[in-house]
Amino acid sequence: MFSLLRSATAFLIATASLVQGYADPGACSGACWGHDPSVIQRSSDNLYFKFNTGSGIQIATASSLSGPWTNQGYALASGSKISVTGNTGTDLWVRSKYPPHAPDVHKVGDLYYMYYAVSTSGSQDSAIGLATSSTMEVGSWTDLGATGIASSSSKPYNAIDPNLIAVGSNYYLNFGSFWHDIYQAPMSSDAKTVASSSVNIEYNSTGTRPSEGSYMFYYGDYYYLLWSSGICCGYDTSKPATGAEYKVMMCRSTSATGGFVDQSGTACTSNGGTVLLASHGTTYGPGGQGVFTDSSKGPVLYYHYADTNVGLGDGSYLFGWNVLGWSNGWPTV
Ligand SMILES: *[C@@H]1O[C@H](CO)[C@@H](O)[C@H](O)[C@H]1NC(C)=O
Numbered sequence: 001m002f003s004l005l006r007s008a009t010a011f012l013i014a015t016a017s018l019v020q021g022y023a024d025p026g027a028c029s030g031a032c033w034g035h036d037p038s039v040i041q042r043s044s045d046n047l048y049f050k051f052n053t054g055s056g057i058q059i060a061t062a063s064s065l066s067g068p069w070t071n072q073g074y075a076l077a078s079g080s081k082i083s084v085t086g087n088t089g090t091d092l093w094v095r096s097k098y099p100p101h102a103p104d105v106h107k108v109g110d111l112y113y114m115y116y117a118v119s120t121s122g123s124q125d126s127a128i129g130l131a132t133s134s135t136m137e138v139g140s141w142t143d144l145g146a147t148g149i150a151s152s153s154s155k156p157y158n159a160i161d162p163n164l165i166a167v168g169s170n171y172y173l174n175f176g177s178f179w180h181d182i183y184q185a186p187m188s189s190d191a192k193t194v195a196s197s198s199v200n201i202e203y204n205s206t207g208t209r210p211s212e213g214s215y216m217f218y219y220g221d222y223y224y225l226l227w228s229s230g231i232c233c234g235y236d237t238s239k240p241a242t243g244a245e246y247k248v249m250m251c252r253s254t255s256a257t258g259g260f261v262d263q264s265g266t267a268c269t270s271n272g273g274t275v276l277l278a279s280h281g282t283t284y285g286p287g288g289q290g291v292f293t294d295s296s297k298g299p300v301l302y303y304h305y306a307d308t309n310v311g312l313g314d315g316s317y318l319f320g321w322n323v324l325g326w327s328n329g330w331p332t333v
Contacts, residue, residue, distance in 0.1 A: 022280045022333045025305060025320030030068030031060045034304035034319030036161070036213060036288035038103045039065075040112070042136060046295050049136045050319065051075065051103040053288070057116060059138055065294065065321055073138035076100045080118050080129045081145045100129065102161045102213070104290070105136070108171075108191050112136050115147070115173065117160035124151045126159040128175060130192055148194035149175060149185050156180035157198065163290070164191060165216045165223070167256045174201065174225075177212035182227055184257065201258060202227060202251065202268040211249070217291040219299055222252040222329065225260045225268060226276060228287030235285060235312035246287030248303065249273035250331065263330060277301070277322075277333045282308045286320060299324045301333060 036053035048065055052058040056074035080100045100116040107113075111132045119126035127150035133140040151159035156179060163174040164187075171191035175198075176182040182202035186195045202225060204211050213228040229249045231240040239245075251260035251268035259267075266272030277286050289303035302321040306312045325332040 022277055022283070023322050024281060025283060025286075025318070026322055027066040028069070028319055028321075029066065030062065031071040032067065032069060032319050033315070034288075034317050035314065036102045037302055037304055037319055038105045038114075038290055039292050039300075039302045039321075040105050040107070040136075041292070041295055043107060049105070051105055051114070053101040053103065054099055056099050057101070057103045057114070059136070065297070065300065069319075075103070075114060075133075075138070075141045076116070076131060076143055080116065081143050082118055082127050082129050102288075104163045104215075106164050106166075108164075108166075110134065113164065113191060114141065115162035115164060117162060117175075119158070119160050124153050124155060124158045124179065126151050128159050128162045128173070144192060147173070147187075147192065149173060149198070156200070157183045161213045163215050165218070165256055166191075167218075172216075172256060174214045174216055176202075176214065178209055181209055181211040182214045182225070199258065200269060201225065201260060202273075204229065204271050204273070206271060213288050215290045216256065217299070218256070219331075220326075220329065222254060223256040223260075224250055224252045224291075224331065226250050226289055226291070227273075228289065229273065230285070230287070232285070232287060233314050235306055235314075236316075237313075239312065240285075243278075245279060245285035247278035247285075248276045248287055248289050248301075250276045252330070274330070276331060277303070283320070284308050284312065291324070294323075297323050299331070301331070 038051040048062045050060045056077045059072045060069040062069040102117045104115045114131045131141045131143045158177045171187040173185045183198040184201045185198040188195045211227045215226045230246045253259040262272040263274040284306040286303045286305040294300045304317045305320045322333045
């Protein structure tokens with residue numbers, strides 16, 4: 001009986017891991033809507049801040065990653081001061097028109113830096129801006145405007161979805177969405193403006209070249225490059241073919257500036273990439289991800305996803321997170 005039970009249990013565990021493959025998103029209570037989230041803990045008190053895309057960048061806070069999250073308001077309620085040709089009617093990317101989106105928040109020196117994107121959806125008329133704050137609270141953000149990273153139809157990239165990585169005292173800003181996919185710009189020593197021209201670090205030449213929302217982090221011996229591959233949105237009105245929805249891909253390199261390969265050694269610039277997290281169970285289209293080092297949990301992956309029991313519309317997306325596991329030097333969920 002005992003050994004029968006034990007082998008039955010072993011069988012169930014093996015079957016579960018074959019069928020499931022991924023851990024479910026961590027618990028969330030309170031303001032759990034998510035879209036292209038950025039998460040960071042304030043160094044003074046470990047308070048969690050969660051920033052979401054859209055409407056001037058929503059700020060929510062919580063004393064625990066699982067909540068309860070409380071919406072506080074908006075970081076850039078009146079939009080960005082970046083002016084871009086083609087944005088007719090006003091020189092501002094106003095909240096009601098083309099609101100700042102895709103926030104990426106990091107501590108740089110004594111200040112919190114929030115990189116954001118402004119764009120007309122689906123076009124290459126885009127730019128990456130920067131706002132700074134000493135506390136991250138609503139009302140504390142100062143918009144510095146353009147970083148100098150911008151795009152129009154003459155560029156190979158679309159200058160949205162910014163992500164900063166510090167390498168020693170150097171800063172690099174990763175960005176990109178479709179067209180020729182993910183690029184990296186060397187930044188000035190204060191990380192506020194672009195220093196030299198951008199290089200391509202990831203390219204998927206197939207189909208619609210659907211790579212965006214990159215995020216790079218350092219752990220152990222490697223720089224890990226994550227990105228979202230596939231269709232991000234509108235699942236309720238036009239459900240993608242199976243597997244064409246968002247999923248989180250990864251490559252790694254010993255350098256932050258190039259040489260990224262997947263688990264089989266294929267270059268990230270030549271269609272390489274290993275799946276880190278894809279749809280499973282009731283979790284659909286996970287993406288818009290990032291990684292931060294939690295003060296007690298270590299490296300945590302966060303993302304947005306649709307729960308098929310809740311709703312597929314963009315307004316139903318939820319904030320997901322998982323403590324990263326590790327296997328042979330690669331993160332796992
Ligand atoms: C590349 O894009 C195709 C769709 O054209 C997708 O099926 C595939 O998973 C992507 N590969 C990577 C490595 O992102």
